[in-house]
Amino acid sequence: MTDQMIAPAAPGSLDSGDVAGYLKTKFPDAVKDDTRQGYSGVVIDRNRLVEVAESIKNELGYNYLSSATAVDYLGIEDSMEMVYHAYRTSGGGPLVFKAQTPRENAEIPSLIDVWPGADFQEREAYDLYGIHFPGHPNQKRILMWEGFEGHPMRKDWKEAYYEQELKPFDSRWPKGYARRAEELNMFGKNVKYPSDLNLSRLTDHSESSLYSGMGLGVDVEPVPDSEGLQTDKLVVNLGPHHPSTHGVFRMVVTLNGETIDQLEPVMGYLHRNHEKIGERNAWNHNMPFTDRLDYISSMSNNLGYAQAVEKLMALGARYTPPTYRAEVIRVLMVELTRIVNHLWAIGFLLNDLGAFFTPSLYGIAEREKVLDFFEAVSGSRMMCNYMRFGGVFKDLPERIRSTANLVNDQVRDFDTMKYLTELINDSLPRAIDEYDRFLTDSEIIKARTQGVGYLPAEMAIAYSAAGPLLRGSGVAYDVRRAEPYSIYPELDFDVAVRYNGDIYDRYLIRLDEMRESVRILKQILPRLEATKGESIFSGNKAIYMPRVPIGESYGRVENPKGELGYYTVSQGDPKGPQNPWRYHVRAPSFINLTALGPMCKGQKVADVVAILGSIDIVLGETDR
């Protein structure tokens, strides 16, 4: 079964160059090339989208829908469009296809029947852009609450404390008389009340619509079971304030006794409209904001964004790719991040299984050493903000030490390369082996995790699961190999795969991936030595307001939690302010949750916490 999934999906399937041609011959009046400057892929007539999508999936073998997102072209084309990036799990580049709709009564047929992984992404587009998806069984808001007025990602929507369309704000310089935003009226002139608003009769519909969507409510008929007992289904809210949810995440669970009938993830409690902030920001401004997505692995987030924007910049004339040393340092950071993340993920999976903080702390103690290194190099332990377009912030320091104004100057003073060598050759492998000894054979862990939270390979692909969740189900899909970036092609490592698709395999795959990361890092060390003293920047220095040519790009990296993608569109006037027109984050934690409901069905309520822990979500990224 699994071999079949890894092999090219359709026999004799075409390579990506011919795909557009194939689609155009098959659907001559529905498929057109996207001829806009800097754009790629095809534009599909929205009325025939489902038909074409089925052909894309079944005939061309693009069985993995990575990203589906909306763009509002207000003032440019006065239309909205959905942009889809589909991939083959056998590797290779994307097939980008788009469907356009007018802004009024925006409507695009749902692709949930073709790729069930479109579920949350379409709900997000409905929530933030107001595009309706006929055919979606559960079309309701996902990040904002039910009853929220407006669709915040639309270009004409203004947020609280709205000041100006684009940064940098004019009020800051040269006449920057500081004031606190809170001193102003939160909404200023930016208030729209619904026409039928009656403040005295304000009711909150958000919860009732959630429960009615689950087919529950007062009118559920108690059904007598086989022994004649009248039983009723019970709704239990796990979270949002529950320590097992890794933040503010909520699962509304319908229980039949102790068995789960239905599980509905409810999220958005940490929503801050990261993407809207990102579109107000200039290109550079977004870099530190990406740290705050998946804050356990900020270095990888940085890399994804840097690569997406570098792809856009490569469309222009004056672009030089990052130097070799910059790429080496990037991979060093990203692989260290992967180890850090998996140490954390395994620790907290064990927390969820009831091993309260003992395994976590063993991982965290090791993580601390890597964070010390990050702090010495980038200046911050977690909010690294290290990558730049075309390079990195600064080269590695000679020594990891402080000459700071605090106590204990001489305590931590290491030669950087020696520290790294010890870390990679000695201390990290030791910590991984210790985890292995500590946990892998433990009968309690096996009893709690083996066979629990099963996700078969075909479902993992269908639900657009990514990262350890996908590979734990037997799909050897890793962006580092499927669509290589940076210097990964020249590095020797294996894509870790496990075939059982349960929690135990997701735990094992994290151990495997850490070992592979150590293997990569061991190859990085000689490269670091060899490139010592070389430039870390292709240009002179990072530019504070980089010029980004018009176009679109989708940069994706294999984040520790799965495939992290950034879809960016630049529409900037080359002389005007340089801000992204669209900045979308394909968050692995968010999309992996699509599979949570199906995985939990039929399991016991105590297992839900463990299943969630095995997905390894970070709410900063889920809710954005």
Add this chain to the structure above:
Amino acid sequence: MYGLGILKGLGVTIRHFFESYIEDIRYAGSKLTPTQKFEKRQGTDAVGIYTVQYPEEKIAVPERFRFVPFLVVEDDDHPDRPGHDWCTSCGICAKVCPPQCIWIVRSEDPVSKRPVPEPEAFFIDIDICMNCGFCAEFCPFDAIKMDHDYELADYDRTGTHIYDKEKLSKPFSFWRKIAPTTAWEEAVDRKSWEHTDVVKAKQKTGAPISVPGGLNDPYQPPIVPKKEEPVAAAPSAAGEAVAEAVPAAAAAPSEEDLAKEERRKKREAALARKAAEKAASEGN
């Protein structure tokens, strides 16, 4: 055998359990001060997890550590322009600031209304600052730098969290103290320890310029402390000052005030001297 896996795992736990006491046993009878003990336990040969008892003990932050920015001003004993801002109010930091927490009022010549390269006012809203370090990275004059002071907690959020120029300004020698390597690298890039404007002025008059590592260099390149050196002999005045301040925390504010007062006097004296020189030269 069933249960063997658990026993193997518990072996790991028990090793960690004992390891956490090894340091206690090792230094049980020693006469080390708490600070010295802390250094041993945070050193490379320490075993087990040793918790840092913040705020009594603190791990020193590395040089590149970044927290809320500060503005570089000339030292109070600077021969040409004591206490003068390095900032030219070009506004790049305000533009590149992702959360837009920097507010700058550019000075204007009262007569000609032309901009003067000096900020009239400079504010940073530290509640909004996300400590990304872009301002320091992109400042063309090395005039704004990231501070290492992370203890900014305060009882009044509304009144005190917009730092003004007075609160933000710190002398250049402070920057050299907290980040000697970076300051050295920057000086090499500028080709002088002085501010770019001072260098230009000196080039016009032909006055000698202090080139880092050159003949007129008043400062040494950053010394990499050697591991063999005994800790007590470390020449870091800053470390000692804070180490002393830990037990005598109550006395610390007054010392700070004294130092401030002294700095103010120095600055005034230098300014007076300069004015006198100017008057003398005009008289001639």
